[in-house]
Amino acid sequence: MKKILLMGNPNVGKSVIFSRLTGVRVIASNYPGTTVGYTRGTMKLSGEKAEVVDVPGTYSLNPTCKAEEVAVEMCGDGDLVINVVDATNLERNLNLTLQLLKKDVPMVVALNMWDEAKHIGVTIDENKLEHLLGVPVVPTVAVTGEGIKDLVQQLPQARPGRLTYDDEERWHEIGRIVEQVQQVTHRHHTFLERLGDASINPISGIPIALVALGVTFSIIRFLGEGLIGYIFEPIFENMWAPLMMKLSAILGSGGFLHDILIGKLVAGEIDFVESMGLLTTGLFVPLAMVLPYVFAFYLILSFLEDSGYLPRLAILVDNIMHRIGLHGLAIIPMLLGLGCNVPGAMSTRILETRKERFISTTLMAICVPCAAQLAMIVGLVGRAGVRGLIQVFGTLALVWITLGYLLNRLIRGESPEIFVEIPPYRLPYLAGLSKKMWMRVSRFLREAIPFVILGVLIVNVLYTLKVIDFVGKITAPVITGILGLPREAVAALMVGFLRKDVAVGMLSPLGLDFNQLVVASVVLAMYFPCVATFVVMAKELGLRDMVLSMMIMIAATLVVGGVLNWLL
Amino acid sequence: MERVNLTMMKSGDRGTVTEINGGQRVKARLGALGIRPGAKITKKSSQLLRGPVTIGMGNTQAAIGFGMAKKIIVDLEQ
Numbered sequence: 206m207k208k209i210l211l212m213g214n215p216n217v218g219k220s221v222i223f224s225r226l227t228g229v230r231v232i233a234s235n236y237p238g239t240t241v242g243y244t245r246g247t248m249k250l251s252g253e254k255a256e257v258v259d260v261p262g263t264y265s266l267n268p269t270c271k272a273e274e275v276a277v278e279m280c281g282d283g284d285l286v287i288n289v290v291d292a293t294n295l296e297r298n299l300n301l302t303l304q305l306l307k308k309d310v311p312m313v314v315a316l317n318m319w320d321e322a323k324h325i326g327v328t329i330d331e332n333k334l335e336h337l338l339g340v341p342v343v344p345t346v347a348v349t350g351e352g353i354k355d356l357v358q359q360l361p362q363a364r365p366g367r368l369t370y371d372d373e374e375r376w377h378e379i380g381r382i383v384e385q386v387q388q389v390t391h392r393h394h395t396f397l398e399r400l401g402d403a404s405i406n407p408i409s410g411i412p413i414a415l416v417a418l419g420v421t422f423s424i425i426r427f428l429g430e431g432l433i434g435y436i437f438e439p440i441f442e443n444m445w446a447p448l449m450m451k452l453s454a455i456l457g458s459g460g461f462l463h464d465i466l467i468g469k470l471v472a473g474e475i476d477f478v479e480s481m482g483l484l485t486t487g488l489f490v491p492l493a494m495v496l497p498y499v500f501a502f503y504l505i506l507s508f509l510e511d512s513g514y515l516p517r518l519a520i521l522v523d524n525i526m527h528r529i530g531l532h533g534l535a536i537i538p539m540l541l542g543l544g545c546n547v548p549g550a551m552s553t554r555i556l557e558t559r560k561e562r563f564i565s566t567t568l569m570a571i572c573v574p575c576a577a578q579l580a581m582i583v584g585l586v587g588r589a590g591v592r593g594l595i596q597v598f599g600t601l602a603l604v605w606i607t608l609g610y611l612l613n614r615l616i617r618g619e620s621p622e623i624f625v626e627i628p629p630y631r632l633p634y635l636a637g638l639s640k641k642m643w644m645r646v647s648r649f650l651r652e653a654i655p656f657v658i659l660g661v662l663i664v665n666v667l668y669t670l671k672v673i674d675f676v677g678k679i680t681a682p683v684i685t686g687i688l689g690l691p692r693e694a695v696a697a698l699m700v701g702f703l704r705k706d707v708a709v710g711m712l713s714p715l716g717l718d719f720n721q722l723v724v725a726s727v728v729l730a731m732y733f734p735c736v737a738t739f740v741v742m743a744k745e746l747g748l749r750d751m752v753l754s755m756m757i758m759i760a761a762t763l764v765v766g767g768v769l770n771w772l773l
Numbered sequence: 774m775e776r777v778n779l780t781m782m783k784s785g786d787r788g789t790v791t792e793i794n795g796g797q798r799v800k801a802r803l804g805a806l807g808i809r810p811g812a813k814i815t816k817k818s819s820q821l822l823r824g825p826v827t828i829g830m831g832n833t834q835a836a837i838g839f840g841m842a843k844k845i846i847v848d849l850e851q
Contacts, residue, residue: 221802264805297807376809406784406818406828518831520836524824532838533825622838623825624802
């Protein structure tokens with residue numbers, strides 16, 4: 206099967222073109238480094254099936270970070286390269302194009318963002334460019350699909366370029382080409398450009414960031430609480446509960462099967478949080494407690510990603526991040542981690558050195574709870590008052606900065622400075638935004654529901670087999686002695702390996718007092734990543750660093766949990 | 774003509790890069806984005822406490838850490 210590589214600078218729209226060509230859904234955003242691994246798909250090329258690879262973006266064929274390394278490694282084994290070029294930045298993009306031409310692979314150039322180029326007064330003579338490079342050049346607008354048909358039609362005409370130049374003279378050559386094919390007409394600054402300038406200027410940028418943060422929190426809370434209060438809880442309470450009570454009666458209000466499916470009745474009624482049955486808690490937790498917040502969070506995150514705000518935020522926080530051995534871009538793994546730690550850990554590939562990747566992955570795994578866990582903490586601790594939430598998240602933030610400071614001192618290696626391209630602000634494209642939302646929410650549903658149900662099942666089995674009693678006895682010195690929690694809390698810690706949201710839910714029937722709830726929430730957030738995150742971390746960090754990271758995690762949890770128990 | 778490094782420029786100043794005062798790696802990283810001798814740039818902003826410097830070149834904007842920005846030598850346009 207022929208292999209087609211999509212290559213180009215970061216943030217030029219390779220992933221969108223990939224989706225258009227193959228129909229495979231991939232996450233596309235407006236910041237450099239959205240794609241850190243490669244995705245494969247297939248398309249028809251001259252009647253035959255061909256493989257298409259969405260390669261991470263790179264500015265040149267000399268890689269500077271892990272994601273770029275992936276790109277350069279891929280470059281050798283393609284039968285055909287589609288070089289995606291940002292038409293609004295022709296000169297800079299041609300740098301990679303010219304390097305690719307030297308590889309002597311059949312190539313087609315897609316001049317993407319053609320509409321935006323026109324809009325800002327850049328005209329490119331694509332025929333002349335085609336003539337100079339010696340490979341087909343096709344203008345495209347990937348987000349709307351314009352030009353994609355032409356691109357597909359031109360693929361069989363792909364050929365190695367005929368441009369020859371000296372490596373030393375590359376920029377000279379680029380200058381010569383740009384002069385011949387590009388015309389720029391002057392125009393006035395747009396509102397988005399002014400906003401762009403304002404958000405990187407510290408005097409206006411910091412207030413803008415605070416407002417953005419405030420608005421983000423309010424929207425997530427409003428949407429999350431609204432969806433729960435007006436839609437999901439009523440559905441469960443008014444429609445699902447009576448149905449389950451009937452089933453409970455049929456099953457004889459008790460017995461093994463009843464306990465597995467419905468769970469324990471609390472005062473003769475189903476309690477969706479505490480009953481712990483597959484059909485009650487197993488569905489209520491992922492759908493009615495977690496999903497609304499996951500939806501709200503991803504809506505905002507997707508909007509921020511597509512608008513181009515994240516790299517600007519990275520510049521504003523760069524200073525703080527330097528104190529913990531990272532630079533501003535490390536805010537991206539932290540933000541993605543707030544959704545789910547798995548993509549968070551993957552995105553550390555945009556950082557350059559081992560030290561940075563180790564610190565950011567470890568801090569994220571310890572101090573950044575995922576949306577599912579957040580939702581459960583807000584649901585349980587928040588019920589008892591805002592003070593608990595402040596204590597839980599305040600502690601995690603404090604640990605993040607303290608541990609980061611220590612790791613920066615202790616971990617050897619380099620912490621390079623930030624160097625990032627800042628994309629223009631773009632109004633998020635509705636079709637792209639909703640597609641991304643759908644991908645993320647459906648992925649959550651596909652992964653969360655089976656795992657939550659499995660978690661609930663395991664809880665029941667472990668209780669029935671008295672395993673939890675046994676482990677509880679062994680671990681009592683730590684759980685009760687250091688953390689001040691009842692022995693049974695060990696069950697939540699065990700299930701937390703599988704799913705953190707179920708684990709937080711399991712605290713509810715334990716009758717913890719307010720302070721114990723705070724300690725338990727913090728401990729559950731910190732002590733270990735869930736199994737999905739664990740696997741990705743092991744892959745990204747390697748075995749040695751993974752073990753080190755785990756040890757830091759456990760030590761930090763014991764210290765922080767112990768101190769918190771002693772203080773409260 | 775006044776010759777300064779990038780951190781000394783004021784927001785809104787324009788100039789031409791004359792020299793990258795660093796090793797091969799820094800040159801390669803900056804060069805990949807087109808920041809090289811001869812490039813015409815505009816300084817967009819700087820952050821407090823020796824934070825990153827933002828520049829514009831054509832339609833590209835980039836943020837550069839303070840230490841790296843110090844290595845970029847620019848001839849100021851009057």
